[in-house]
Structure formats: C-alpha cells, structure tokens
Amino acid sequence: MGLRFFYSYSIAMIRAFSLVCLTLGLGLPAQAAFQDSAATLPVEVQEAPTRGFSQGQFLPDVELPRIDGKGTIRLRDLMGDFEKPGKKLLLIHFASW
Amino acid sequence: MPVWHAATKELRESGELTVIGIVQEQHPERAKLFAQWQGFDWPILWDAFNLLDLSAVPIVCAVDEYGQVRSTRLRPNQIDEPGGLRAVLLDPAFEPPKFVAPPESLLHQGLAKVVGDPAPGTPLATLQSLAFFVYGSRAEGDLSASFERGVNSLRAWAARPEALPADLFRLGVALRLRYDSPYAQESDFQESLDAWSQALAGNPSQYIWRRRIQQWGPRLDKPYPFYNWVDQAVQEVTARGEVPVALRVPLTGSERAARKGSKSADAAAVEPDPEAEIPRDESGWLAVSAAVAPHSGDIGKGAGKAAAAARVHLSLTPSAEASVHWTNDAGASVVWLDAPAGWRVEPALHELVPAGASATSSEVRRLDFGVVRVPDAGGEAASGPAVLRGYVLAYLCSGEDGECSYLRREFEVELPTSPNK
Numbered sequence: 001m002g003l004r005f006f007y008s009y010s011i012a013m014i015r016a017f018s019l020v021c022l023t024l025g026l027g028l029p030a031q032a033a034f035q036d037s038a039a040t041l042p043v044e045v046q047e048a049p050t051r052g053f054s055q056g057q058f059l060p061d062v063e064l065p066r067i068d069g070k071g072t073i074r075l076r077d078l079m080g081d082f083e084k085p086g087k088k089l090l091l092i093h094f095a096s097w
Numbered sequence: 098m099p100v101w102h103a104a105t106k107e108l109r110e111s112g113e114l115t116v117i118g119i120v121q122e123q124h125p126e127r128a129k130l131f132a133q134w135q136g137f138d139w140p141i142l143w144d145a146f147n148l149l150d151l152s153a154v155p156i157v158c159a160v161d162e163y164g165q166v167r168s169t170r171l172r173p174n175q176i177d178e179p180g181g182l183r184a185v186l187l188d189p190a191f192e193p194p195k196f197v198a199p200p201e202s203l204l205h206q207g208l209a210k211v212v213g214d215p216a217p218g219t220p221l222a223t224l225q226s227l228a229f230f231v232y233g234s235r236a237e238g239d240l241s242a243s244f245e246r247g248v249n250s251l252r253a254w255a256a257r258p259e260a261l262p263a264d265l266f267r268l269g270v271a272l273r274l275r276y277d278s279p280y281a282q283e284s285d286f287q288e289s290l291d292a293w294s295q296a297l298a299g300n301p302s303q304y305i306w307r308r309r310i311q312q313w314g315p316r317l318d319k320p321y322p323f324y325n326w327v328d329q330a331v332q333e334v335t336a337r338g339e340v341p342v343a344l345r346v347p348l349t350g351s352e353r354a355a356r357k358g359s360k361s362a363d364a365a366a367v368e369p370d371p372e373a374e375i376p377r378d379e380s381g382w383l384a385v386s387a388a389v390a391p392h393s394g395d396i397g398k399g400a401g402k403a404a405a406a407a408r409v410h411l412s413l414t415p416s417a418e419a420s421v422h423w424t425n426d427a428g429a430s431v432v433w434l435d436a437p438a439g440w441r442v443e444p445a446l447h448e449l450v451p452a453g454a455s456a457t458s459s460e461v462r463r464l465d466f467g468v469v470r471v472p473d474a475g476g477e478a479a480s481g482p483a484v485l486r487g488y489v490l491a492y493l494c495s496g497e498d499g500e501c502s503y504l505r506r507e508f509e510v511e512l513p514t515s516p517n518k
Contacts, residue, residue: 052166053149053156058194059164062149064142065232067125067132072232073117073142079164085193087115088186089160090105093151094098095122096131097308097323 053093099135101157104173105182109139113187119144121154121305123273123312127324130342134330145274146227146267153304159186163193217246218253226250230271241280248275255292262299266306269293277346286388286410298397312352313390315406315467316443319356324348349465351390351408366446369431370505375490378506382421382493384414385508395513405470407513413449413462413489413506420496422459427492427503432464434487440512442485443467457494468512483512 051060063074079086098118108114118141120128125143132141144151159168159182168185175181215221226247234243251271255264269292276285290310297306311318327348334341390408411432415421423430430449436442449462468485486509494501 053151053158053169055166055169057166059160059166060149062144064119064144064148065125067120067129067141067143070140073140076164078115078117078160085162086164088113088162090101090114090116090182090186091158091160092098092101092116092118093121093149093154093156093158094118095120095154095308096128096326097122097312097321 053091059091098137098155100173102135102137102139104176108176108182108187114182115139117142119149121145121147121151123270123309124277124344124346126342126345127327130327130330130334130344133339133342134326134334143231146231146270147263147305148227148231150263151305152302161186161189161191163191165191165194167191217250218257222250223254226254226271227267230274240278244275244278244280247271262296262303262306265292265296265299266303266309269296269309283386283412286412290388290390294391294393294396297393301397307393310390310393310396313349313388313408313410313465314351315390315392315408315469316351316354316356317406317467317469318392318394319354322353322355324352325355327353347463349410349463351410351465351467366444368433368435369446369490370433370488373505375503375505378493378504380419380495382416382419382495382502382504383489383491383506384412384416385489385506386412386414387508387510389510389513391513405513407468408465409468409485409510409512410465411463411508411510413464413491415459415493416495417459420499421493422457423462424457424492424494424501426456427501430462430489430491432487432489434466434485436468437483437485437512439470440483440485441469441471443469485510485512 050057053059059075059079061074061076063072065072078089101116105114105116109116116139118132118137118139120141121144122128123145125145128141128143131137156169157171158166159171161167171182171185177183213221215225229243229247234240248268248271251264251268254260255268257264269289272285272289272292275281276289290313293306293310297303297310300306308320308323311320312323327344331341388410390410392406395405413430415423432447432449434442434445434447436445443466447464447466449464486507488505488507490503490505492501492503
C-alpha cells in the first residue's frame with residue numbers, strides 16, 4: 001500500500017511539475033522528465049483508460065432498468081475502487097431471439 | 098445463455114461470481130419470459146436503445162473486481178480449463194487501477210438527471226426523452242403528452258445535419274415504444290422502420306440495428322426464427338405450475354417465422370369476392386393502416402444485389418367514434434391480397450380468427466405477410482412504383498343494438514421501389 005502511495009504520489013508530482021514548467025514555457029525539459037518516468041511504469045498502467053466492453057476497457061457508467069421491474073442497476077456500482085474491490089462479474093449481453 | 102447459466106451455477110451460489118445479463122431487444126417482457134422459462138435467477142437489464150453501443154450479441158465479458166474487462170472470448174464448457182473463466186478471472190488477484198477515471202459522456206452522465214422543460218433538439222431534451230423511455234415516468238395518468246414530447250425531442254435530435262446513425266436508431270426505438278403503448282399514432286410503426294433503415298444505411302455492420310428490422314421483415318431476410326420458442330416456453334412454464342410472463346405486445350407472424358425460400362405454396366387460394374358484390378364500407382367503420390418492413394439487404398450500399406422482398410404489417414381498427422365492433426359469433430374476418438405485376442404475395446388469402454371467445458369485441462386486429470419481387474419471363478425483376486391492393490371482409494356492428502353488416506373494406510399499400518423504400 002505504502003509503495004503504491006509513493007508511486008502514485010511520484011507520478012502526481014511529476015505531472016504537477018510538468019504543468020508548471022509548461023505554463024512557464026519550460027515544456028521540453030519537463031516533458032522529458034515525465035517520459036523518462038513513464039518508461040519505467042508497469043505495462044498494466046493505463047494513462048487514458050477507455051470505457052466499453054472490449055478486453056482491457058472499463059465498464060461504462062450506465063444505469064439500466066431490470067426486466068423484472070425491481071428497479072435499476074448502475075454498472076459503476078458493480079466496480080470496486082482503491083479501498084474496496086467489487087465482485088468478479090460475468091456480464092452477458094444477449095437477446096432472447 | 099442457458100449453457101452459461103448452467104456452467105456458472107456453483108460459482109454463483111458460492112458467491113465467487115456475480116452474473117448479470119443485459120438484453121438488446123425492443124420488448125423486455127419477452128426476455129423476461131425467456132428468463133423464467135430457462136430459470137435464470139440473475140438480474141437482467143434492458144437496453145432497447147443500445148445505450149451501451151454494442152454492435153452485436155451475444156457477448157460475454159469477464160470483468161474483474163475493479164470493473165476492467167479481462168476477456169470476451171470465454172467458453173462455458175471451459176470454466177476450469179487452461180484459459181477458462183477460472184484462470185482468466187476467478188483465480189488472479191488483480192491490482193486496483195492506477196488512475197483517476199475520466200469523465201463520462203453527457204449521455205451516460207446525465208441520463209437520469211435532467212429536470213425542467215428544455216427545448217427539443219438540445220442535448221438536455223434528448224437526455225430527458227431517453228430517460229422517460231428507459232426509466233418510465235414518475236407521473237401517473239395520461240402520458241400522451243410525455244410520449245409526444247419524448248418522440249418529438251428525439252426526432253429533432255436525429256434531424257440535425259450532424260446527427261449520428263445511433264440517433265436515428267434511438268428515434269426508431271422510441272417510435273416503436275409509442276406504437277406499442279395506448280398512445281400509438283398510426284404512422285409510428287412505419288416511421289420506426291424508416292428510422293432504423295436510415296440508421297443501418299449509415300452503419301451497415303451494426304447487427305443489433307439490423308436485427309430490429311429483420312424482426313418484422315420478410316422471411317427471406319430471417320437469419321433464424323426470432324420468437325418461435327415462445328409457445329414451448331409458455332407450455333413448459335405452465336406445466337411447472339407457474340404463471341408464464343404475459344407478453345404485452347402480441348407476436349406477429351413475422352416474429353415467429355423461420356427463414357423461407359422464395360417458392361410460393363399458395364397457388365390454391367380462391368378469391369372470396371372477385372366481383373365486389375359485398376357492400377363497401379362507405380361509412381368508414383373500419384380503418385386499415387399499413388407499415389412495410391424492408392429486406393435489410395436492400396438498405397444502403399450494395400442494395401439491388403439482395404433479393405427484393407418486404408413484410409407488410411396491416412392494422413385493422415374498428416371506428417371508436419361510431420362505436421363499431423367485430424361480431425365474432427357471425428364469423429371470421431377475411432383479408433384478400435392482390436399482388437401487383439412483378440410481385441408475389443405470400444399467402445394471398447388470410448382468415449383472422451376472433452382473438453377471444455366473446456361474441457363481440459373491438460380490438461385492433463393485426464396481420465403481417467410477405468411480398469417478394471419475382472422476375473418476368475425474361476428474368477428481369479420488376480422496377481418502379483408498385484401498389485398492392487386488397488380488401489377486408491368483416492362482420493361489423495355499430496353501437497350495442499345498432500346496425501350490423503358484412504362489409505368490404507378496400508385498401509392499398511405502396512411497396513418498396515428503391516433501396517431505402
């Protein structure tokens with residue numbers, strides 16, 4: 001946990017520094033620093049994750065009604081977060097025809 | 098899906114796995130009957146508007162505890178095999194994602210949150226309309242104004258020059274929902290088919306949209322029977338001592354039909370009133386309206402190569418203004434169809450059996466049938482405008498103790514003449 005915190009904190013600091021440098025017209029050195037760091041990141045890290053149902057994507061945040069009339073389910077509520085993982089899920093898209 | 102249901106039974110019961118279904122079809126109660134028949138005990142969601150932007154079903158997604166899709170290529174018979182559900186999803190301990198989730202699109206973000214009365218054609222009005230159709234209205238009583246506002250808003254959104262094919266598809270879904278409601282307007286069904294056809298022309302690889310047209314389309318265009326399982330489901334559910342889920346919208350012949358070749362088996366049909374001797378319905382006791390579902394292969398690019406065919410859906414409505422009703426004890430209604438040159442109708446003669454056991458009734462009666470272009474002796478298919486003519490022979494009465502007649506009501510249906518109708 002501590003290692004992950006340090007890791008996230010480092011990335012945030014690099015980004016903040018990069019933003020400040022860009023604002024001050026110092027883009028190139030700051031970008032180079034960020035890219036050096038990014039090159040060492042684990043491959044699983046996604047900087048700009050997309051939403052959808054293809055492998056690697058994250059569930060979209062859509063709320064849909066149940067066909068049995070028992071309210072709605074919001075897909076995002078099925079997802080966990082840093083503190084509390086959700087449940088492993090099999091999502092079956094189908095039609096009765 | 099029954100195989101996935103069986104394959105994951107122990108995993109669901111042990112709490113190791115959550116299963117959720119999402120159906121991509123117009124009528125949720127049909128999926129509900131299917132789930133009852135198959136004994137599905139997991140939640141199933143309804144996405145008639147395809148808000149999830151899927152282009153085909155079935156798709157089975159293994160999703161980890163942080164919401165990331167880990168696989169879409171699993172097989173139900175390989176749960177414990179290498180590369181199966183256990184290896185791909187259940188056994189690994191995944192790390193939480195190391196990012197802040199990006200903001201959602203306006204559609205996903207705001208669907209249920211719009212209040213007030215935004216102008217039609219605006220994003221907010223579109224969201225408000227979709228929310229009405231997806232979640233229903235909190236208001237009770239007459240919802241005709243809500244349906245009207247919802248359809249008009251989606252129509253305005255889909256009419257923008259920069260509109261997407263998905264906007265047209267969703268307009269079609271809303272129109273069909275209104276057609277199946279007490280607030281139906283005569284043109285709703287045809288307009289929904291037209292909107293879906295335009296959407297498919299803009300994105301021919303969208304198979305969920307294509308299926309929506311084929312559901313009501315000609316038999317030549319059926320990839321498989323859509324709802325031929327319903328009778329068996331009702332019988333088996335009833336035999337189990339359960340009450341089967343009632344279908345709010347009756348199935349049409351097209352929805353039950355299997356794919357069929359172009360050969361006709363209707364040569365023996367005899368026209369019931371060839372000399373027009375039965376009195377015509379001069380008072381407008383019976384209204385006849387039609388919607389024509391095209392062959393999806395006739396839509397968009399490549400049209401003209403596919404077999405030209407269509408499915409015609411007729412609605413026969415006794416005049417409420419004149420308190421007209423069917424007199425079922427007098428006999429069945431009959432519909433005769435006279436195909437124009439270059440077309441064949443399948444079949445030409447239809448008998449509409451009274452829907453209930455009561456002596457009289459005033460329901461809307463529906464009939465659907467296929468029409469197929471046929472080549473002439475030289476092998477050339479017909480082209481240009483074509484009109485199918487037909488008539489209904491029906492026993493009708495006006496008022497409780499009023500006049501009763503056996504009447505002939507004639508009608509015409511314009512058949513598709515170009516790829517997009």
